[in-house]
Amino acid sequence: MSKSYIIILCWLTMLLAACSKEKGIEALPDNSVAFDLKAGEDTVVMPLSIQADSIITVNFKAILSGSPSSTDHWVNFAVDTSKMSAYRLKYGAALALPSNSYLFYKSQTRLTAGSSTSEPTQLNIVMQTKLTEYTTYVLPIVIQSVDGKLEGPAKTEVLYYVFKTGAPLVISKTGWTIAGVSSIFGSFVAPNVIDDNKTGTYWTSNITQSMPQWISINFNRDITFSTVSYSVPTLLNYPAQGGYPTSMQIETSMDGNTWVDKGTFAGDINNNTQAINIGTTKARYLRFTSLASVKYAGVYSAIFISDISLVP
Known part of the structure; x- marks a missing residue:
């Protein structure tokens, strides 16, 4: 093959490549890209x-x-929580799925040449135990861009992913507050029993006072449950150092004023925790009272409680 022929062939190859680059991505008509759903649907x-x-x-x-x-x-998807008001207006009350409960593993997907449907995108739902029981959560998803353009082919429609939670293993403490407490010692404050830390933080009643000692919790919503679980901190080296209740009274209330006695129960701690079955109960408030205890270090009449939880 002559040298001149090779030069001409290389020139033609570069020319074709340049023409291909100039052609670029085929422009799509406005409003031509949408979610792959049945006509009229916008929820899953x-x-x-x-x-x-x-x-x-x-x-x-x-x-x-x-x-x-x-x-x-290339189609990019994104979460747009500003669309929640439109969802509520159309479908009713719901909460936006918290940002720590989802992660876009793949937010960009390809719509390949010759195909009308894109490759699937991937969204991961995580940390389900932090969600509230029997609640509707919504994740509004929009087509953020097509080929990097925020407008044009992408429609303004929204895909609402609707997640309906059921019974939890342990009822979420989201929204719980302390309604009252009989006493505290130092920095070992009452909110430590509802902070989901069963080992590092705890409430301690005043070491100069005697039993009974109590703490009350406002759930700030009506909750149906059957079991009250409490834990003592691991630092007590149970039962060696004392500081734990041996007799407890459980009371519930719907208004924080009128209380229903659910019974008196003997201490029976196993692995630093005791589950007290009080029967199926609906309440907004709980009062946990230690009627008697083992003295801490054999001297102080105080209790150390690191967690109070509810079980369905």
Whole structure:
């Protein structure tokens, strides 16, 4: 092959490549890319177990109306919580899924040449145990851009992923507050029993006072439960150092004023925790009273409680 022929062939190759680059990505008509859903639908509803944390994968696609494109296109999805007001107006009360409960593993997907449907995107749902029982959570998803353009092919529609939680393994303490306490010692304050830290923080009653000592909790919502669980801190080296209750009274209330006695129970701690079954109960407030205790270090009449929880 002559040298001049090789030069001409190389020149033609570069010319074709340049023409291909100039052609670029085929422009899509406005409002031609949407969510791959049945006509008229904008929600996907799914139950969500909150009894354990796991990674749940949610997939969805984009669809191109009209004729398939001759070139690849890239579609970006995003969460837009500003759309929650529109959801509530249309469907009723719901909470936005907290940002720590989801993660876009793959927010960009490809709509390949010759196809009308994109590859699936991937959204991971996590930390389910932090969600509230029997609650509707919504994640509004929008098409953020197509080929980097915020307007044009992307429609303004929203895909609402609706998650409905069921019974928890342990009822969420979100929104709980302390309604009252008989006494505290130093910095070992009452809110430590509802901070979900069963080992590092705890409430201690005043060491100069005697039993009974009590603490009351406002759930700030009506909760149905059957068991009250409490824990003592590991630093007590139970039962060696004392500081734990041996007799307890459990009371519940709907208004924080009128209390229902659910019974008196003997201490029976196992692995630093005791579960007290009081029967199926609906309440807004709980009062936990230590009627008697083992003295801490054999001297101080005080109790150390690191956690109070409810079980369905």
